[in-house]
Amino acid sequence: MIGTCNDCKKTAYLIELSSTALCKDCLEKPKTTKPSHYYKLEGRTPVPVATFEEWSAWRVSNYVQVALTLTQAAVVSTVFLGLNQRLSADKPTLVFETLVSSDKGSQTYRYATWDKAIKGHCKQVSKLLATQSP
């Protein structure tokens, strides 16, 4: 059937679905509007990438260490994960992570931006230094 696609409004051969009729292009394009799982960095800005394949190809040659601090008691490592830890459209994407590892165990803290990750990193280091014995 030739008609007007309900999505792109082009005149094309349509595939009829139960509630709508779409052209082949619209039928095949991803319908999802939820945030991407995968991000790469452009400069210091996380940019979504469409597929796991694209992300892993980027990630292989881009291990991004944002900050790394060794104290007497712990290692504080902040990296760009590139995996969105919060899949909800109305919440910020959390793609940076600080890992605090010590003999007491480890804790993680996640952030949406490079600047927040740096601030979070410094906060954890300050906390450790404040409790450190001289």
Ligand SMILES: [Zn+2]
């Ligand atoms: Zn269409």
